[in-house]
Amino acid sequence: MKLQAPSHEEHAMPVDLRMTPQRSVVHEVLRSSFDHPTATEVFLRSKDRMSTISLATVYNCLDALIEHGLIRQVNVDRDSSRFCANLNDHVHFHCEQCGVMMDADPIEKLDVTKFWKLPQGCQVTEPAIAIRGLCPTCVDKNQKVASR
């Protein structure tokens, strides 16, 4: 049973999602977080706003929000998934030392077929790009240690 009018298929962001209090809280937590929290971190922050919410519900809400294009899931290696409410086209910079994750906005569109020879007959959906390195804080930290 559809609870709201179905979204237009051609839109990137469907809206036929029942906005329950729990889903609102999870969404709001992510929209006010800039550090790409894990599910457990989202759960802890959600509890501040709704003390009865459970971890299972947070997982359910994250799934629903992802499915409806309201948030994005970010994976780097096999670390816990992280979540992100920035829907603009962007990739993630991941600090190998402290694990912090930062958004990096595109300058120009990458055509993967210009850079890699794909096996004959493949259909590309999307490249998954994570840029690894050291964040400014860790670069500083290492310099101080090195100069002692």
Added chain:
Amino acid sequence: MKLQAPSHEEHAMPVDLRMTPQRSVVHEVLRSSFDHPTATEVFLRSKDRMSTISLATVYNCLDALIEHGLIRQVNVDRDSSRFCANLNDHVHFHCEQCGVMMDADPIEKLDVTKFWKLPQGCQVTEPAIAIRGLCPTCVDKNQKVASR
């Protein structure tokens, strides 16, 4: 205690690793596999050559081989890690439908700073790139289903 002469630091592939029968088997399994098997798959294939080998040992051997640069670990999302004996510079194409993973060789080097605005002060180590899409087999399969 060093068991063999230390490798030259400037070489990409250190060799001071004791090549035990178990490590040889795991390495050989990977060198003769072109499908990027998971640890469990490596374990099953290794048992054909050495029936007494354990999963724990396969994990230990994989770690040792990675640490010494003889194989590479490949992660896509939070799926089980896969392993790869192709040491040439390459990225991975991952089929979203059947999960198969294929190597894609580079045409030219990608300078990530040309394509994305990194946060001020970041030091880039390496981009982690996985290209998602449909493999030729799944493209075919879908066409047949669609044309019925």
Added chain:
DNA sequence: GATGAGATCAAGAATCATTCTAATTCAAAA
């Protein structure tokens, strides 16, 4: 060849993120 120290191996327990299950609650349509 025997010995000792450290490396490696193996089995099973432990961990941890995530998913599943089943019972309960809720919200919108009839």
Added chain:
DNA sequence: TTTTGAATTAGAATGATTCTTGATCTCATC
């Protein structure tokens, strides 16, 4: 108000990986 399917919840289950511990092996030296 009743019905019906969806959402929530707590806790169990899953599954990949890591840890622990004791046994075994290897090499350098005696």
